[in-house]
Amino acid sequence: MLNLKPHQLAHLSRIFFSTAAALWLAFGRMLEGAELAGESTQPPLDAATKRELLEITTQLVSDWKAGNAWRIAARVHPRKGVRFSAYFEDCINPKSIVFDCAKMRAFWTTRRVYTWGYYDGSGDRIRTTPSRYCREWIFDHDFSGPDRIVMERETGSSIDSRHLRTAYPRGRAVEYFVDPTEGHMDWAALAFVLERYRGRWCLVGVLHRTWQI
Numbered sequence: 596m597l598n599l600k601p602h603q604l605a606h607l608s609r610i611f612f613s614t615a616a617a618l619w620l621a622f623g624r625m626l627e628g629a630e631l632a633g634e635s636t637q638p639p640l641d642a643a644t645k646r647e648l649l650e651i652t653t654q655l656v657s658d659w660k661a662g663n664a665w666r667i668a669a670r671v672h673p674r675k676g677v678r679f680s681a682y683f684e685d686c687i688n689p690k691s692i693v694f695d696c697a698k699m700r701a702f703w704t705t706r707r708v709y710t711w712g713y714y715d716g717s718g719d720r721i722r723t724t725p726s727r728y729c730r731e732w733i734f735d736h737d738f739s740g741p742d743r744i745v746m747e748r749e750t751g752s753s754i755d756s757r758h759l760r761t762a763y764p765r766g767r768a769v770e771y772f773v774d775p776t777e778g779h780m781d782w783a784a785l786a787f788v789l790e791r792y793r794g795r796w797c798l799v800g801v802l803h804r805t806w807q808i
Contacts, residue, residue, distance in 0.1 A: 652769040668699035672797035680802040681712040686762040736783040741771040780806040
Protein backbone atom coordinates (compact mmCIF):
# COMPACT_ATOMS: atom_id res chain seq x y z
CA MET A 596 0.00 0.00 0.00
CA LEU A 597 1.35 3.44 -0.93
CA ASN A 598 2.20 5.77 1.91
CA LEU A 599 1.51 9.17 0.42
CA LYS A 600 1.65 12.52 2.11
CA PRO A 601 -1.38 14.83 2.03
CA HIS A 602 0.09 17.14 -0.61
CA GLN A 603 0.88 14.14 -2.81
CA LEU A 604 -2.68 12.84 -2.46
CA ALA A 605 -4.02 16.27 -3.36
CA HIS A 606 -1.79 16.37 -6.44
CA LEU A 607 -2.91 12.91 -7.55
CA SER A 608 -6.54 13.87 -6.99
CA ARG A 609 -6.15 16.95 -9.19
CA ILE A 610 -4.59 14.81 -11.92
CA PHE A 611 -7.38 12.23 -11.65
CA PHE A 612 -10.24 14.69 -11.78
CA SER A 613 -8.67 16.77 -14.55
CA THR A 614 -8.11 13.61 -16.62
CA ALA A 615 -11.65 12.43 -15.94
CA ALA A 616 -13.04 15.82 -16.94
CA ALA A 617 -11.01 15.80 -20.16
CA LEU A 618 -12.22 12.29 -21.02
CA TRP A 619 -15.82 13.25 -20.29
CA LEU A 620 -15.53 16.33 -22.48
CA ALA A 621 -14.02 14.29 -25.29
CA PHE A 622 -16.78 11.72 -24.93
CA GLY A 623 -19.40 14.45 -25.02
CA ARG A 624 -17.88 15.90 -28.18
CA MET A 625 -17.82 12.46 -29.75
CA LEU A 626 -21.51 12.01 -29.00
CA GLU A 627 -22.25 15.48 -30.30
CA GLY A 628 -20.41 14.66 -33.51
CA ALA A 629 -22.36 11.44 -33.88
CA GLU A 630 -25.58 13.37 -33.23
CA LEU A 631 -24.75 15.92 -35.89
CA ALA A 632 -23.73 13.19 -38.31
CA GLY A 633 -27.07 11.47 -37.68
CA GLU A 634 -28.94 14.64 -38.52
CA SER A 635 -27.60 14.51 -42.07
CA THR A 636 -28.91 11.00 -42.78
CA GLN A 637 -32.10 12.49 -44.22
CA PRO A 638 -32.54 15.67 -46.21
CA PRO A 639 -34.54 18.56 -44.71
CA LEU A 640 -38.27 18.48 -45.32
CA ASP A 641 -39.39 20.65 -48.20
CA ALA A 642 -42.50 22.81 -48.02
CA ALA A 643 -44.66 20.42 -50.05
CA THR A 644 -43.74 17.43 -47.87
CA LYS A 645 -44.43 19.43 -44.71
CA ARG A 646 -47.88 20.33 -45.99
CA GLU A 647 -48.57 16.70 -46.89
CA LEU A 648 -47.45 15.40 -43.49
CA LEU A 649 -49.46 18.07 -41.71
CA GLU A 650 -52.58 17.15 -43.67
CA ILE A 651 -52.12 13.45 -42.93
CA THR A 652 -51.44 13.86 -39.22
CA THR A 653 -54.27 16.36 -38.76
CA GLN A 654 -56.59 13.71 -40.17
CA LEU A 655 -55.03 11.13 -37.83
CA VAL A 656 -55.74 13.37 -34.84
CA SER A 657 -59.39 13.59 -35.93
CA ASP A 658 -59.57 9.82 -36.43
CA TRP A 659 -58.11 9.05 -32.98
CA LYS A 660 -60.52 11.52 -31.39
CA ALA A 661 -63.48 9.97 -33.20
CA GLY A 662 -62.31 6.39 -32.66
CA ASN A 663 -62.28 5.74 -36.40
CA ALA A 664 -60.22 2.55 -36.34
CA TRP A 665 -60.76 1.69 -39.99
CA ARG A 666 -59.42 5.01 -41.25
CA ILE A 667 -56.38 4.72 -38.97
CA ALA A 668 -55.82 1.12 -40.07
CA ALA A 669 -55.81 2.26 -43.69
CA ARG A 670 -52.83 4.50 -42.85
CA VAL A 671 -50.86 1.84 -40.89
CA HIS A 672 -47.71 0.51 -42.54
CA PRO A 673 -48.75 -2.78 -44.23
CA ARG A 674 -45.49 -4.55 -43.39
CA LYS A 675 -44.18 -2.93 -40.20
CA GLY A 676 -47.45 -2.11 -38.46
CA VAL A 677 -47.66 0.74 -35.93
CA ARG A 678 -45.70 0.81 -32.66
CA PHE A 679 -47.13 2.40 -29.51
CA SER A 680 -44.96 4.17 -26.93
CA ALA A 681 -46.52 5.32 -23.65
CA TYR A 682 -43.41 7.41 -22.98
CA PHE A 683 -41.38 8.97 -25.75
CA GLU A 684 -38.14 7.18 -24.89
CA ASP A 685 -39.95 3.83 -25.02
CA CYS A 686 -39.84 3.97 -28.81
CA ILE A 687 -36.42 2.26 -28.68
CA ASN A 688 -37.82 -0.62 -26.62
CA PRO A 689 -37.85 -3.76 -28.82
CA LYS A 690 -40.74 -5.15 -26.74
CA SER A 691 -43.08 -2.27 -27.57
CA ILE A 692 -46.59 -3.18 -28.66
CA VAL A 693 -47.01 -3.26 -32.45
CA PHE A 694 -50.40 -3.50 -34.15
CA ASP A 695 -50.83 -4.58 -37.74
CA CYS A 696 -53.73 -3.34 -39.85
CA ALA A 697 -56.09 -6.10 -38.71
CA LYS A 698 -55.46 -5.46 -35.01
CA MET A 699 -55.83 -1.74 -35.58
CA ARG A 700 -59.29 -2.21 -37.10
CA ALA A 701 -60.38 -3.92 -33.86
CA PHE A 702 -58.71 -1.33 -31.62
CA TRP A 703 -61.94 -0.04 -30.01
CA THR A 704 -63.83 -3.33 -29.98
CA THR A 705 -61.37 -5.88 -28.60
CA ARG A 706 -61.35 -6.56 -24.87
CA ARG A 707 -57.91 -8.12 -24.88
CA VAL A 708 -55.52 -6.69 -22.29
CA TYR A 709 -51.99 -5.80 -23.42
CA THR A 710 -48.86 -4.71 -21.58
CA TRP A 711 -48.01 -1.35 -23.15
CA GLY A 712 -45.01 -0.48 -21.02
CA TYR A 713 -44.27 0.54 -17.44
CA TYR A 714 -45.38 3.50 -15.35
CA ASP A 715 -42.70 6.06 -14.70
CA GLY A 716 -41.83 6.17 -11.00
CA SER A 717 -43.61 3.03 -9.75
CA GLY A 718 -42.39 0.74 -12.51
CA ASP A 719 -45.75 -1.04 -12.55
CA ARG A 720 -46.88 -2.53 -15.82
CA ILE A 721 -49.30 -0.56 -17.98
CA ARG A 722 -51.86 -3.32 -18.60
CA THR A 723 -55.12 -2.35 -20.21
CA THR A 724 -57.30 -2.68 -23.28
CA PRO A 725 -56.51 -0.67 -26.42
CA SER A 726 -59.56 1.59 -25.98
CA ARG A 727 -58.58 2.53 -22.45
CA TYR A 728 -54.96 2.96 -23.52
CA CYS A 729 -56.18 5.49 -26.06
CA ARG A 730 -58.03 7.47 -23.40
CA GLU A 731 -55.08 7.51 -21.00
CA TRP A 732 -51.99 7.41 -23.23
CA ILE A 733 -52.91 8.73 -26.67
CA PHE A 734 -55.81 11.16 -26.43
CA ASP A 735 -55.43 12.13 -22.77
CA HIS A 736 -55.65 15.75 -23.99
CA ASP A 737 -57.60 17.26 -26.87
CA PHE A 738 -54.87 17.37 -29.49
CA SER A 739 -57.30 18.60 -32.13
CA GLY A 740 -56.60 22.09 -30.79
CA PRO A 741 -52.86 22.01 -30.06
CA ASP A 742 -50.89 25.02 -28.88
CA ARG A 743 -48.23 24.18 -31.43
CA ILE A 744 -47.28 21.58 -34.01
CA VAL A 745 -43.63 20.64 -34.47
CA MET A 746 -41.91 18.58 -37.12
CA GLU A 747 -38.68 16.79 -36.31
CA ARG A 748 -35.40 18.63 -36.71
CA GLU A 749 -37.19 21.98 -36.73
CA THR A 750 -36.98 22.43 -32.97
CA GLY A 751 -34.49 20.21 -31.16
CA SER A 752 -36.02 20.79 -27.73
CA SER A 753 -39.44 19.49 -28.72
CA ILE A 754 -38.73 16.14 -30.33
CA ASP A 755 -35.82 13.98 -29.18
CA SER A 756 -34.48 13.19 -32.63
CA ARG A 757 -31.81 10.83 -31.23
CA HIS A 758 -34.48 8.40 -30.07
CA LEU A 759 -36.35 8.78 -33.34
CA ARG A 760 -33.27 8.09 -35.45
CA THR A 761 -32.64 4.95 -33.44
CA ALA A 762 -36.19 3.60 -33.60
CA TYR A 763 -37.26 5.06 -36.95
CA PRO A 764 -34.19 5.78 -39.10
CA ARG A 765 -36.43 6.37 -42.14
CA GLY A 766 -39.29 8.01 -40.29
CA ARG A 767 -40.60 11.56 -40.18
CA ALA A 768 -42.36 12.76 -37.03
CA VAL A 769 -45.03 15.36 -36.41
CA GLU A 770 -45.80 16.31 -32.81
CA TYR A 771 -48.97 17.96 -31.48
CA PHE A 772 -48.21 19.80 -28.24
CA VAL A 773 -50.59 21.09 -25.56
CA ASP A 774 -49.14 23.65 -23.15
CA PRO A 775 -49.58 23.24 -19.38
CA THR A 776 -52.25 25.13 -17.53
CA GLU A 777 -50.99 27.89 -15.27
CA GLY A 778 -49.24 26.58 -12.16
CA HIS A 779 -49.37 22.94 -13.28
CA MET A 780 -47.15 20.44 -15.09
CA ASP A 781 -49.98 18.97 -17.15
CA TRP A 782 -48.49 19.57 -20.60
CA ALA A 783 -48.69 16.71 -23.09
CA ALA A 784 -47.66 15.83 -26.61
CA LEU A 785 -48.77 13.30 -29.18
CA ALA A 786 -46.41 12.41 -32.01
CA PHE A 787 -46.98 10.43 -35.17
CA VAL A 788 -44.10 8.85 -37.08
CA LEU A 789 -44.58 8.08 -40.75
CA GLU A 790 -42.45 6.32 -43.34
CA ARG A 791 -42.68 6.20 -47.11
CA TYR A 792 -43.80 2.86 -48.48
CA ARG A 793 -44.43 2.45 -52.20
CA GLY A 794 -44.89 6.18 -52.62
CA ARG A 795 -47.30 6.60 -49.70
CA TRP A 796 -46.80 7.89 -46.16
CA CYS A 797 -47.64 5.12 -43.68
CA LEU A 798 -48.03 5.26 -39.92
CA VAL A 799 -45.32 3.38 -38.02
CA GLY A 800 -45.32 5.05 -34.59
CA VAL A 801 -47.67 6.70 -32.08
CA LEU A 802 -45.74 8.29 -29.24
CA HIS A 803 -46.90 10.00 -26.07
CA ARG A 804 -45.00 12.63 -24.07
CA THR A 805 -45.84 14.17 -20.74
CA TRP A 806 -44.21 15.34 -17.55
CA GLN A 807 -42.47 12.46 -15.77
CA ILE A 808 -41.42 11.97 -12.17
